[in-house]
Amino acid sequence: QLQQSCHIQALESVRCKRYWNISIHNIRYHFIPACGCGLPTLPPVLSRVVAGEDVRPHSWPWQISLQSDSSGRWQHVCGGTLLSSEWVLTAAHCINDRYNYRVELGKHSLKTSEEGSVALRAAAIISHEDYNILLSRNDIALIKLSSSVIFSDTIMPACLPDGGVVLPHRAPCYVTGWGRLSTGGALADVLQQAFLPVVGHDICSQPDWWSVLATDKMVCAGGDGVTAGCNGDSGGPLNCQNPDGSWDVHGVVSFGSGQGCNVLQKPTVFTQVSSYIDWMNTVMTNY
Template identity: 55%
Template structure:
């Protein structure tokens, strides 16, 4: 019996480790966004705000601990009332196993300046008012090793409920889009993003077809590691003001690996 108990203790964490969905995403090579497989990005959160008697989706987020969600600093306003939805696929319907949790604390990186998005530091952590129970529909994302840099052309997936195209409709179903990483040397060229992009950011896309868009902000850039687990390497930060999928203006993400020590410090002290 002791042996059996020991085996259970060893196995239990693996059942809900990080980055391994119960329903693996269908990672096709479709150009342009597509409906995700339901619940295949189980760390995806919808950050919603309350206005005029109803809740509305404003940003994405990533569940990184049972009571912590990572999002973009520019998604957070001290004047708004928020809730976090987890375990969601279709935002328009009630779904079994989905939960809505209110934030206990909203912690924006102290170096963030809303007047200067290109300065970086576009990261915030939301401490939830209660721990969420992990399930097939709600799981934790893996974070990348500190300071790790994705190689150029790595295939990653941006996920979210953002607009389907510039000024287009907001989808009910979670979307995913294949984006290939553009290295900093290329992305910082004058004909690309120039000095607007910093080494603490990740660029992905820029093919003029697929990109993040309004409403995807704060959500994850999911990249599969060599061990098969998905790691969230980016937080949707900004894109072209002209159109979501402008050629040579890839989606720009906060590079999560640049903030691992900040994330650990905030979670430990709050």
């Protein structure tokens, strides 16, 4: 019998990071503990390049593609974050009640059939009851998958921060997604990552930045006029590394400037995950 001590946080977002590989009667099993999160088998190759770049395949294994059948076939509409074997986090503005949705996990290239990827229908979608589409407030939603996904080297859950945690100004984080590579451009085929330092709320809420649109339940990141989240990145994660090397998802891509993807002093704005831990726990308990 194997045991390990875990410091359990909300949503089983915990700090135990070891993986058990066990051979029984010459059959090899790869066990990922229920408390494992935030440490990819293949760590991301980090750089602070200007603009985004292709990621190392499967180095952000909690990144999902949310797809709708709005055009008669499945198409990528938003990103999202795998939280557990049954639950995915995304943005409320990604959801339209007229359409059906599925979640594709373990993907690197959206156009290629890849070993280790899986597509599951959404069994339930719960948007925040106080979501305000005009002000982009409470822009958060949870998706319950139609069946439990099996964790692997390509599919792992993210860690989440403790409730109420606020990132400091210039905290180094990365946004990931298959969003448009430029304003009005095509969606990326291969998953992209971009370095986005956090902009403190006192700066982001200034009149020449986002002013009152940026609330204390949001995280701003970027704003250098070069690098930003773009259309199609919506709902995806803002990934920030802990001192122990694990990654917490602190944000859900919510909105950017209507003038384009990379506008000076108009950073990408994320729903601040730490402000919604209690809401997420309540939803996941009741469904």
